[in-house]
Amino acid sequence: MNYKEKLIVALDYDNLESAKKTIDELKDEVEIFKVGLELFLNSYGKAVDYIHSLEKKVFLDLKFHDIPNTTFAASKFAIEKDVFMFNIHASVGSETMKKVAELTKNKSQLAIAVTVLTSLTDSNLNEMFSTTKTTKEIVSQLADLAYKSGLNGIVCSPLEAKSVKEKYGKNFKTICPGVRPKWAAKNDQKRVMTPYEAIKNNCDYIVVGRPITKSDNPKEAAKLVLDEIKQAII
Structure with a gap:
């Protein structure tokens, strides 16, 4: 894998024109862009088409979470849009994950599961579920379900x-938000690492948004992140 393909830039915009401006500025450096709910809805899905028109890859980050038939239909839509990667919540359960995994079998697309959002802490989970389990334990449990269900990561x-990599092997992908260069603010992310640290810690893909997109010079910021990735894999 080219080191540039380890970086996914999150396009957290509420309109297509702002996203296009950033995409155009970064297209020589960045291979994969993440389209989340905000941009997908506000652009009526056109952001995906625009990225594809530039022959770049899309991580469709819509976090499908519903009953099996609905999640299956949504996943089928993502595959038909020819996105590189899409995600569902692991908390939909193994029945749904197995159905989605069958959809991507022998296809190039990656279907991945969301475990615990990086904005959540142990205390948040205790508040929601009255559990004494740590974030790490819950991530491990959900990762095990995703792996056994046949998802890609x-x-x-x-x-x-x-x-995760030590337990499930190199083919089970880790896609990691919560990556912040030392020169960037953490914002609402709680469990973070620098790009260099993240790659060294076996992240297959790192997701970086605001440190690049809100920078005064997004292209230069992307280059700095890519330099850290390159140094980590040498």
Whole structure:
């Protein structure tokens, strides 16, 4: 894998024109862009088409979470849009994950599972579920379900990536938000690493948004992140 393909730039915009401006500025450096709910809805899905028109890859980050038939139909839509990667919540359960995994069998697209959002902490999970389990334990449990269901990998924080790879092998992908260069603010991310640290900790893909897209010079910021990735894999 080319080191540039380890970076996914998150396009967190509420309109297509702003996203296009950033895509055009970064297209010589960045191979994969993430389209989440905000941009997908506000652009009526056209952001995906625009990225594809430039022969770049799309991570469709819509986090499908519903009953089996609905999640299956949504996943089928993502595959028909020819996105490189899309995700569902692991908390939909193994029945749904198995159905989605069958959809991507023998296809180039990656279907991955969201475990625990990187904005959540142990205390948040205790508040929601009255559990004494740690974030790491819950991520591990959901990752195990995703792996056994046949999905291609999980979304997790960079802190959990190493243990996931050690347990499930190199073909089970780790897609990691919560990556912040030292020169960038953490914002609402709690469990973070730098790009260099994340790649060293076995993250297959790192997702970086605001440190690049909100920078005064997005192209230069992307280059700095890519330099860290390159140094980590040498």
